[in-house]
Amino acid sequence: MQQQYFVDVILPIPVEKLFTYSISEREFGFIKPGMRIAVPFGKSKIYTALAYKLHRNPPQVYEAKEIHQILDETPVVTEQQLQLWFWMASYYMCAPGEVFRAAVPGVLLLESETIVFKNEKFREAEITLKDDEWLVYEALQHQPILKVTEIAAILDKKNVLPVLKRLLEKDVIRVKEEIHEQYRPKLVRFIRVAPAYDSEEALRELLDTLNRAPKQREVLLSLFSLSAGTIKPVKLKDLQEKTGASPAVINSLLEKEILEDYHIQTDRVGYSGKPVSDTKELNEFQTKALGGIREHFRARDVTLLYGITSSGKTEIYVKLMEEVLARGQQVLYLLPEIALTSQLIYRLQNYFGEKVSVYHSKYSNNERVEVWNNMLQGSSRTQIVLGARSSVFLPFSDLGLIIVDEEHEASFKQFDPAPRYHARDVAVVLGRFHEAKILLGSATPSVESSYNAKAGKYGLVGLKRRYGNVLLPEMELVDIKDKRKKKRMKGHFSDRLIEEIEASLAEGEQVILFQNRRGYAPVMECNTCGHSPQCPSCDVSLTYHQTRKQLRCHYCGYHMALPLSCVACGSSELDTRGFGTEQVEEELKSLFPEARTGRMDSDTTRGKYGYEKIITAFEQQETDILVGTQMLTKGLDFRNVSLVGIMNADSLLNYPDFRAFERSFQLILQVAGRAGRTEKRGRVIIQTYNPYHQILQQASMNRYGDMLTDQLNDRKQFRYPPFYRLIKISFRHKNYNTVREGAEWYTGALRNYFSTANWKREYILGPESPAVGRIRNRYIKDVLIKIPPGQNLKAVKEGIGRIHKSFSAIALYRSIRVAFDVDTY
Template sequence: MTFAEVVFNLPLNHSFTYKIPPQFIGVVAGCRVYVPFGKRVMTGVVVDLKDKSSFKSVKDIIDVLDEKPLLKPDILQLTKWISSYYMSSWGQAIQLALPKGLDEFEKENIFLVEENADIDLSEQQQRLYYLIADNPGKSKTFYRKKFGTGSFYTIVNSLHEKGLIFFETEKQKARVGVLMRHYVVIPQNYDEIKLTNEKFCKYLEKRPEVDKLISENSGTSILLSDFQKQTRMAHATIQKMHHNGIVSIEQLATERKPEINYNEKKENFTLNNEQTSVINEIVRQSELDQFKSFLLHGITGSGKTVVYIEILKKVVEQGKSAIILIPEIALTPQTVSRFKAVFGDKIAVFHSKMSIGQRYDAWMACYSGQVKIAIGPRSALFAPMDNIGLIVVDEEHEQSYKQTETAPLYNARDVSLYWGRQHNAVVVLGSATPSFETYYNAHQKKHTLLKIENRATSGFLPEVVLADMRKEKSSSKNRAVFSKILLEKIEDRLNKKEQIILLQNRRGFSSFQQCLHCGFIPKCSECEVTLTYHTYDNKLRCHYCGLNIPAAKNCANCGSDELDNKGIGTQQIQEELANRFKNAVVLRMDQDTTRAKNAYDQILGTFREGKADILLGTQMISKGLDFPNVTLVGVISADVGLSIPDFRSSEKIFQLLSQVAGRAGRGDKPGEVVIQSYQVQHYAIQFAKNHDYSGFFNEEIKHRETYKYPPFNRMIIITVSASNISDAISKAREISTPIRIHGKYLCDLTGPAPAAISKIKNLYRWQISLKINKKYDPAGVKTRQLLSDVLSPFTKQKSNSLFINIDVDPVFGG
C-alpha cells in the first residue's frame, strides 16, 4: 500500500491522506504516525491503507511511532461506531481507546522582540503584551488560558504584525512511556557464587543479615534503592558485587501501580437461592459464546458484587477476559479490594486519580495480555482486552457513565452493549434502581430481567421515616438543619456505638450569600451562577469554572454588613454536628476533601475501622459502600435537585434516596433512615420511603409517554456557545431553521432557547432540543444524518469564540 488515511483528535469528520515513504512501508491501521498538518506537525492514527489517491499533492509521513499497532481492528470498529452514533469525529473517538500522554506534536512559544515598546496599543493588546512580558516563552495555549477566550488569536496576530512578538517552534515529546529503574538482580545460584569470592565471604561474616537477605531473594530482583535501605550497604560496595559477578545491576521496566490503602478480608460467602439461580443462568449463557444482555435488578444489600465475582471466576476459567465498570471513583477502593481479595494481582485498575504513568502501565498490562480483568469507571471499557467474555456495568443507572465534557459524549452503559455484541460476550447491567431506558427495554425483551428481592444477610430493608421540615421551620426561629427526630436518632446511635451516614448533595458551607439590606447576591463573572461560600479558606467559589474571590464582610452593592448565608452545604453541616455532638468523630467526604491522592481510601478506611462515628458527604457516599455497623442514614435535604428543569429530576431523586437508604442495616443490626424534606408528599419521595421501584416506574412512565421523553423517544440536544450572546442566538437560529424545515417528520424541535445555565466560562449558551419520531426514524439514523449535513458548514469554520456541542441521548434535558 502506498497511501495511509489518518485521523486526528480534532472535530473534523473526515480522514487525511498521506504518502507512505519506503522506510515505513510496513505501517498498518492502528499505528500512530507523526505527520505535517497545516503549519503544525501532529500525531495522528492510521485508520486505512490505499493503493491510490485522488489528490495530486500528498505530504509524506514523517515518522511511525509504534512498532506494532496500539489499536486493534475491533477497537477501531468500536470507535468508528461511537463517532457515528454520538456525532463526533473518528479521531476524537479514538482518543478514548489510547492512554493519555502519548501524543507528540509541535507547539509554538511566544517571545517579546523587545520590552516596553513605544507603540500605541489597545487595552486588550496591552493586556496580552504585558502577560507575555511577565511569562516569556510560554505556549499559545498557556496565554490563551490566562487571557481568556474572546478574540485571543486575533490579538496575537496583531502583535505579531506590529513586530512586537515572535514565535519559536518546539517539539513536544510524549509525556509518558515505560518507566525504567535500576534493580539488583540476584542469581538463582547465589549461594554457590559467593563461595568463589573470598573477600566477599569475609565481608558476610561481619554482615550475616546481608547474606540472609540476598540468599532468601535468590532468583529475584530488588529495586536498587530498596536494596540499599534494607542492607544499609554503600553504593560502592554494591557496585563491587556487580563487577565481581555476585549480583548484577540492571535497568528494568517498572510497573506503576496505584496504591489502594483499603483492604477487604477474603470471606467465604454462602450464596442464597436467588443468587445461585442468577449465577447459573448467566454462566450458562457465557459458555455458549453468544451475545446476551441481562438486567440484574437486585435490591440494595442483595449481594450483587458477590454475584459478579462468582460469574467472573467461571468466565476466567473459560480462558476469557472481563471488564467491570463502576460508576464513580469513590467506589474504587472498596470494590477493587473485594475483587483483589479473590483474584490477586490479575486485575488492572483504571480511575481518574491515577497518574498518566499508572494509567499507561495498566493499559499496557491489558494490551500485552498480562491481566484478564479490567476494573474502573467508564474509561475502563476501552481497556485493550482480547477475547472478552463478560462486561459488568454496576449501578448502570448512574449518570457518571455519560461523558459530558468533551466529544464524543458517549454513554459507557450503551457502548458496553455494542462492545459485548462484537465479542459475543455476556453483558450484565446491575442496579437496585435501574434507569428507565434499561428497565423499559427489559420489559420489551431486549434484556433478560433477573431479580434478587432479598438481602444477602437475610436482613430486611431499613424502615424509612419522613421528616416534614415545614413543621420544623414553624417551631424554630431559624431554618432548621436537623429535624428533632433525626437528632434523637443520631444521639441514640452514638450512645450504642453504632455508625451513621448523612447525605447532603451540596458541598461548600452555603449555596450563596445574600445581602439582607438590598438583596444583592454575588455571582460568577464568567458563569450565570451564584458563588458558593466555603469556610475553610473564607472564599466564594464557582463550581463550574473554578473562579474564587475572598468573601467580603460588606455587600459589594450597598456596603451593608448584613450578609446571610443561604442554603446548607456539607461544611455547614459538619460545623453544626461538631457543635451538637462534641465527642463524635465526623468525617466529611466531598469534592473538597478528596482532592489529595488516596484521600478516598483513607476516609473510607478510617470509617470502616470504626475510628469515626459519622460519615457526612455528597452523593459519592450514596452508592456501593457496605459498612455493617451503619444502622442510621439521614438525608438532610431530599429536595436538592427536585425542582431543576430536567425531565429526569424525579428519577434521579428516587434513585439517590433509594441508594443511600440502602447503606443502613447491611449487617446483623436493623437499619433506619430519616429523610428530611419540604415536599414530603412528592411521589418520588413517597415511593422511595416504601422501597417501591415498580410503583415509582409505573407512575413516572406515564409522564414520560405524555411528553414524548425517553424511553419513548430518543433525544438530541445541540448547544451553541459563544463569547458574544448575539452570536450564540444567531448561530442557533441558523442551525435550527433547516432542521425544522427538512426534519419536520423526523423530529420535534424545541428552541433555540437559553440553556438551564445560560453562561459558563464566559460563553453564552443556547440550546436546540430534538425529540426523534419513532415512527419515521426509529433508530435516529436519518435525524443524525440531517444534523451532520446541517452542521457541516459550521464545523469547517475556524472559530475560537464559537462552539457547537452535540449530545445524543443526554442524561440532562429540559
Template sequence: MIQLDVLLPLPLNHLYTYGLPEEIEIPRTGVRVVVPFGSKKWQTGIVWRIREVNHADDSLKEIVYVLDETPWITEQQMLFFDWLSTYYMSPLGLVLKAAIPSALLLSSQTLVQLTPEAHVDADQLTDQAYMMLEALAQHKSLPLNTLLSIGTKSSGMDTINDLVDQGFILVEQDIKEKYVPKYETFIRADIHQKSLSSALPPKQKALFSWCLEKSTGVAFSIKKKELTNTDFWSPSAYRSLVDKELLLEKSVRVDRIVWDQNESTKPLKPLYPPQNVALNELLDRLYESKVTLLHGITGSGKTEVYAHLFEELLQKDRQVLFLLPEIALTTQLIKRMQMYFGDKVATYHSGMSQNERVEVWRRVAAGTSTAQLILGTRSAVFLPWKSLGLVVVDEEHESAYRQTEPAPRYQGRDAAIYAAHLYGCGVVLGSATPSLTSMAHAQSGKYGYVRLDERHLGTPLPQVLLIDLKEQQLKKKMKGHFSSVLIDGISECLGQGKQVILFQNRRGFSPSVQCTSCGHSPQCPSCDVALTYHKQGNILKCHYCGFFQNHLSQCPSCRAPGMETLGLGTQQVLESFQELFPGVSVKRMDQDTTRRKNAYQELIDGFEQQSFKVLIGTQMLSKGLDFKQVGLVGVLQADAMLHHPEYYAHEQAFQILYQLGGRSGRSEAQGKFYIQTYMPEHPLLQQVSRHDYAGMVETQLAQRRTFQYPPEVKLIKVILKHKSWNTVDKGAHWLAHQIVSRSSLPVLGPADPAVARIKDQFIKHIVVKVPPHVSLSGVKKSLSRLQQTFEAIPEFRSIRLLFQVDY
C-alpha cells in the same frame, strides 16, 4: 506508492493522508506516527488505513517517524471509535484523544537556535531581530514562543521567517515521549564466589551471606530496596561487593502498580440459594452473548454474584470489564476483588497517573494474567481488549456514566454494550434501581431480566421516616438544620456503636450569600450563578468556572454591613453537626475533599475501619458503597432534588434516595433512613418510604408515554454557545426553525438552560424528539448537513454548535 491515512487527536472528523518515505518500512495499522501538520508543527497520530496507489502524489507530505512496531490501537477499537464518533456526533479525532492515554501522544515543541555561521551585524537588522539573536546567543536554543514574546508580537513571526531566510537561525521540532518507564534494580549473588565470603570484612560478609541465601541460581530475584531495609544494610559495603562482582546488578522495567505478592487470596464466599439461582440464569444468558439486567435490592449481594461470574471467565483465561460509576467505588471494590483474584485485578480510571494508565493499557493489550479483571470508570471501555469475555456495568442507572464535557459526549453504559457486541461477549447491567430505559428493555424482552429481592443476611430494608420540616419548625423543634427527630435518631445510633451517613447534595458552606439591607447576592462575573460561600478560606467561589473572591464583610452594592448565608452546604452541615455532637469524630466527602490523589481511598478506608463515626457528603455517597456498621442515613433537605428542571428529575431523585437508604442496615440489624422535607406527602417521597420501585416505574413510564420522552422516543439535544446573547439567540431560533421545516419532528426550544451563561458563553438548548418509526441515523445525518449550512453563514460562524445524543 504507499499512502497512510492518519487519525490525529484533534477536533477533526476526517483522516489526513501522508506519503511513506522509501527508507521507512510499511507500518501496521494502529501504530503511532509523527507527521508534519500545519506550519513547522509536528503531531502524533495513529495509522488508520494503509493504501497502495499507482501514481505518486508530490503534493502529499510524508510521515517523519514510525514510533512503534506493535499497534497501540486494535482493529476492533477502530470499529468502536468509528461507531462512537458516528452515534454521538463527535469528531473522530476527539474520540481518539479521549480514548488513548495522553502519555502516548508525544509532546512537540518548536525550538530555535543560531546557525554556526551566523554573524550578527546590528546595523543590518531591525531592533526586534537583533534582540532575538542576542537572546539566542546566550542560550543553546529557545522555544519559539519565548522568541515571539520579544518585541512587537504581531510582527514576531515575520521576523523569525526573515532570520531563517537570511541563514541566521534554524527552526526545528523537538519530540519527546511523555511516557516514562519505571526501572528497578534487582541483584543476585554470584554463588560461584561463595568461598570468598569468609575473607570479607564483617559488614560485607553479612550482606553477601544474606544475598547468597536469597539468590536462586542465575535469576536476579532480589530487589535492591529489599536489601536497603535490612538491619545490616551499608551503602559502602554494598558498593564494594558490586565492584568485586560478588553481587551482580540488573535494571528491570517494572509497572508502577503491582499486587503485593505477600498477600494471599481467599476462596469466594458461598452464595445463598437466591444468589445461586441468579448466577445460573446469568450464565445461561452470558453464553448467548446477551444483555441481562440484574435487578437486586440494596444489600442483596450482587457483588458476590459478580465475583462468581468473574471466576467462571477467569478460569477460561478470558478478560472481564467491571465498570463502576465513580472512582470512590473502585477504591472499595479493588480490595474485595484482589482478596479473591490477587494480581489478576487491575484498575483504570482518571485518578491514576498517565504513566500508570499506559502500563495497564499495555497489559490489557498483551492479555497478561496481571490484567484479566479490570475495574474502571467509563473510560475503561476504550481499552484494547485481547480476549474480552464479559462486561458488567454496576449501578447502571448512574448519571456518572454519561460524559458531558469535553467531547465525545457519550453514555458509558451504552458504549460498553456496543463494545461487548463487537467483542462477541455478554453484558450484565446491575442495579437496585435500574434506569427506566433499561427496565423498559427488560419488560419488552430486549434485555434478559434476573431478580434478587432478598437481602443476603435476611435483614429487612431500612425503616424510612419522612420528617415534616414545617411541623418541626412550628413546634420549635429545629436546631439549625437538624430536626429533633433526626438528632434523637443520630444519638440512638451512635449510642449503639453504629455509624451515621448524612447527605446534603451541595458542597461548600452555603449556596449563596445575601445582603440583609438591599438583597444583593454576589454573582460570578463569567457565569449566571450565585457564588457559593466556602468557610474554609473564607471565600466565595463559582463551581462552574472556578472564579473566587474573598468573602466581604460589607455589601459591594449598598456598602451596608452584614451578609447572611442562604441555603445549606456540606461544610455547614459539618459545622452544625460538631456543635450538636461535640467530640464525635466526623469527616466530609465531596469534590472539595477528594481532589487529592488517594483521598477517596483514605476516607473510605477510614470509615470502613471506624476511624470516625459520621460521614457527611454529597451524591457520591449514594453510589453503591458498602459499610457494614452504618445504622442510620439522614437526608438534610430532600426537596431540591424534586424541582430539577429535567424530564428525568423524579426518576433520578428516587434512585438517589433509595440508594442512600440502602447504605444503612447492611449487617444483621435493620437500618434507619430519615428524610427531612417540606413535602412529606409528595408522591415520589411516599414511594421512597414504601421502597416502591415498581410504583415509581409505573408512574414515570406513564408520564413519559404521555409527554413523549425516553424510552418512548430518542432525544438529541443541540447546544449553542457564544459570547454574545443576541448572536446565540438569533442563531438558535434560525436553527430551530430549519429543523422543524426540514423534518417535521417535535422540537422543544430554543430555551435557556438552568444556568444560561458559563465562562462568558451564553447558552441555548434545542431538543429534537425522534419517534421510533423515524430513522435516528437519518436525523443525525440531516442535522450534520444543517450544521454545515449553519456554520457557512458568516453571522453564525463563531457560534459553537454541539450535539448530545440520548441525553
C-alpha cells in the same frame, strides 16, 4: 511510473474526514492499522496520528505530505477498538479524532514542541538587539537548543512569541518542531555481587581484603543475608534500608566492581499479596438469580439484574467472573464512581489476586499506559479490568463478560468534551463486537433498562431479599416545615434526626448524612441591599467555602477571598442562604462534640487516594458520622451503619429535568441502602418540606414498580425516552446576539427540513437558554429534537449534518461552537 504508497490516518482533532499521507514502499510493508505515526498538519504542527488504512490511491483535492516518523513497532490499537470508535463517532455525531483523543491515555498522544536554536551565520556586529532579544541570544551561546517554556523562564514572561518573531525577522534564530515520547517506564534498581566473586574462594579473599573497610564489609554481608532469604532479586533500596549505609559506601563497591547494579522494568500499580479467601457460598435466592442469568444468556446478550440494596449482587458477579476466567476470557467490570473501586479492589483481589487491573482518571497517565500495554501483551494481570466509564476504550482481546454495576447512574454519561457517550450503552455495543455477554445490575434500574427488559429486549432477573434475610431499613419522612413552626429544629437538624443520631452513637454505631451540595452555602447575600456575589464568567452565584474562606464558582473554578462587606452597598451584614456539606459538618461538631465527624465530597477527595483514606477510616470505625454528597450513595458497603439521614430531599426533586423524579427516587433508595446491612434493622430519616410528594411516598415504601409505571406514563404523554429519542444541540459564543441569531437560524432550518417528514412542531423545542445560560464567558442556547418511534435515527442525523454544513458555511456563524448530545441525559 513509480508506484506511490499512502496511509489514511486519524488525527486527534475535531475534523470529520481522515487525512492521507505518502509513505515509502518499505514503510508501506511495515505500517499496520493501529500504529501511531507522527505527521505534519497545518503550517508547522506535528501530531500523533493513528494509521487506519494503507492503499495506493493519491488524494484528489490536495497533495499528500510525507509522514514525519513511525512511533510504534506494533499496533497500539486493535481492529475491534477502531470498529467501536467509528461506531461511536457516527452514533454520537462527533469526529473519529475526538473519540481517539478521549480513548487513549494522554501520554500516547505526542504533540510536537517548538525548539529554538541559533543561526550559525548570524554576526553580532551586523544588527543591534533589544534587551530581551539579547537575553535569548546569550542563552543560546551556552545551550545549543531551547524550548519555548525555557525561554519564558529566562525572560520571566508568559508571552514570548513577539520576542521570537523579532529574532526570526532579524535572522538570529531558527525554529523547528520536535516530537518527544512522554511515557517513561518505571525502572527499579537492583544490586548483586559481581560474577567474578561467584566462587567461595574468591568471596573469602574478598571479605579478607575488606577487613579495613568495615562499612563496605557490612553491606556485602547484608546482601548475602537478603539474597538467602528470598529467591527474588534484591532491590538497592532494601539493601540501603537494612544496612543504613550511605550511597557513597555502595558507590565505592560499585566502582571497585565488587557489586553491580541493574534495572528491571516494573508496573507502577501492582498487587503483591496472594488471594486469601474463597468466594462465598450463595444463598438460595442468589443461586436462583445466578441460574436465571445463565438461562437468559443462552438466548440474549444483555440481562438486567434487579437486586435490592445489600442483596449480594457482587457475589453473583464473582461467580460469573470465575466461569469466564475458567474459559480464558476477560471481564470488564464498570463502576460509576471512582469511590467504589477502593472497596471493590480489595474484595476482588482477595478472590482473584493479581488478575485484577484498575483503570480510572485518578490513576496517572503512566499508570494507565501500563494497563493499556499489559492488555495488548495479553498479560494475566488484565483478565479482570475494574474501572470507570473510560474503561470501554481499552484494547480487549477476548472479552467474555461486561458487568455494568449501578447501571442507572448518570455518572456513566460523558458530557464534555466529545464524544458525549453513555458508558452503559457503549458497553452493550462493545459486548456485541466481542460476542460477550452484558449484565446490568442495579437496585433501582433506569426507566430505559426496565422498559427494555419488559419489552423482552433484555433478560430480567430479580433478587428481592437482602443477604442473610436482613430487613430493609425503616424509612421515616420528617416534615421540617412543621418542625420549624414548632421550634423543633436546631440549625438544619430536626429533633427526630438528632434523637436518632444520639441513639446510634450511644450504641457504638455509625451514621451517614446525605446532602447533595458541597461547600458551606450556595449563596451569600447582603441583608441590607440583597446583593449576592456572582461569578464574572458564569451566570451563577458564588458558593461559600468556609474552610478556605473563599467564594468559588463550581462551573469555571473562579474564586475570590471572602468579602468583609457588601461590594454593592458597603454593609457588613452578610448572611448565607441554603446549606452544603461543610455547614452540615460544622453543625454536627457543635451538636455532637464528642463524635468524630468526616466529610466526603469532591473538595475532600481531590488527591489520588482521597476516596480510599476517607472510606478506610469509616470502615475501621475511626469516624462516627460521615457527611457526603452523591458519591456516598453508590454501592459502598459499611457494616456498622445503622442510620442514614437525608438532610433535604426537596433539593433533589426541584430540578429542571424530565428525569428529576426518577433520579430522586434512585438517590433516596441508594443512600438508604447503606443502612442496616447486618442483622439489626437500619433506619432512614428523610427531611422534607413536602412529605406527601408522590416520589417521596413511593421511595419511603420502596415501591419501585409504582414509580416506574408513573414515569412511563408521563414520558409517553410528554414524548420522552424510552418512547422518543433525544438529540440536544448546544450553541456557545461569547457574544449573546450572535449565539441567539445563530441558534434561531439553525432551528428554523431544522423545522423547514423536517416539515417534509410530517414532524409536529413540538418535536423541535427551542432555542432556549439552559438553567445556567453562561459558562466561562460563553452564552449558551439549546435546541432539543424529539425523534418519534419508527423514525430512522440515521436519516435524522444525516439531515442535521446537511444543515450543519450550511450553517458552518455562513461567515457570521462560523465562530459559534456547536455540540451534539445524542440520547442526552
